[in-house]
Amino acid sequence: MVSIDTLQGTSLFNTPLIRRQVDANKDSLQIVNYNNALERYNNDSLSVENIVWLGRRIAYLGDYKKAIEIFSKGIKAYPEEAQFYRHRGHRYISTRLFDKAIDDFKKAVELIEGKEDIVEQDGIPNAQNIPLSTLHNNIWYHLGLAYYLKNDLPNALEAFKACLESSNNDDMQVSDRHWLYMILRRMELPEEAAKVLEPVNKDMTIIENQAYYNLLLFYKGELNIDDVSGNNSTGSSEAAKYGVANWYHYNGDVEEAKKRYQELINTGNWAGFGYIAAEADLSRMQ
Secondary structure, eight states: OOOOOSEEEEOTTSOEEEOOOOOTTTTHHHHHHHHHHHHHHHHOTTOHHHHHHHHHHHHHTTOHHHHHHHHHHHHHHOTTOHHHHHHHHHHHHHTTOHHHHHHHHHHHHHHHTTSOOOBOOOSSOOTTOOOOOBHHHHHHHHHHHHHHHTTOHHHHHHHHHHHHHTOOSHHHHHHHHHHHHHHHHHTTOHHHHHHHHTTOOTTOOOSSOHHHHHHHHHHTTSSOHHHHHSSSTTTTSHHHHHHHHHHHHHTTOHHHHHHHHHHHHHHSOTTSHHHHHHHHHHHHHO
């Protein structure tokens, strides 16, 4: 039976980050995937791919601390392998260790310079089972996110600009443009923010980032707020809820923003990026 340490860290409000214990019924597929990854690792513990996937699979079960340990072992064995810094940095974000995340992503940026990008296989495939992101894209994306969560907007802006340059499909374009738009609005640069929205249109092919896409269309005035904050599956996501709350924030309705940030924290998944962003914003507002 697979089990995890349910205490995963401390929130920005100094409260414990608790994951539910692994459930044999609810998590049956992820348990099978983890056990398969563990078997492959036990057969060849020096394989970069096997180490990466063991860390990823235990993270999907909610044990981010164990994943960090596994990626750290990978770094010790292969200090020049960018994938380990990329994935460890992601789980440092999950556990609110933003400075450590930034250090990892900056190291990863150094390691990928001048190297060919590679497609990252999805641990939880989308509806069409088409991997959409790449190693370089994910490094820049998560670096930008970590800076954003620390409210370091100039560095977040530069990271997401670099991320956009490596985004070669509509899904990646809309996720990058969403963060870029919010950053520029927070920096009180509305004209530059508007330019970010110009390529966004209703003919784009979106497979998995529907929440970000709808938010961008809302920012352009092509959808109304009910289309992105209603009770449908997209509107119920942390990404959509955070995007709407933040829209109130940078448009001057701070009380409504605070209320929506709090609602998201009360009901959301604490590992979701929208949740973490709401937590970071609200912690600075109190």
